[in-house]
Amino acid sequence: MIKIVLGVEGMMCGMCESHVNDVIRKVGGVKKVSSSHAKQRTEVIAEDGADVEAMKEAVASQGYRVFSVETEPYEKKARFSKKDA
Numbered sequence: 001m002i003k004i005v006l007g008v009e010g011m012m013c014g015m016c017e018s019h020v021n022d023v024i025r026k027v028g029g030v031k032k033v034s035s036s037h038a039k040q041r042t043e044v045i046a047e048d049g050a051d052v053e054a055m056k057e058a059v060a061s062q063g064y065r066v067f068s069v070e071t072e073p074y075e076k077k078a079r080f081s082k083k084d085a
Contacts, residue, residue: 001031001076004044004052007068008059011037016064023058027051045074 011017017035020042024033029050035042044055056066 001074003074005070006042010064
């Protein structure tokens, strides 16, 4: 899994965040997406090999501009841990 952080210019409100999230969810391999217009960023959790260019094109198709892309490996954190007995 990989975490992709897109810097997105042009989002002004919660509806803008929803539009960006909706188009990114349609890109193959995307597992989770969340956007913040205040921080001008969209965080995507996706399978390795997910098409970042397709994400950028999807965002641009909605009238927003991707000005940065950062990627890092992602490991799902365990919600519960077992205590040693």
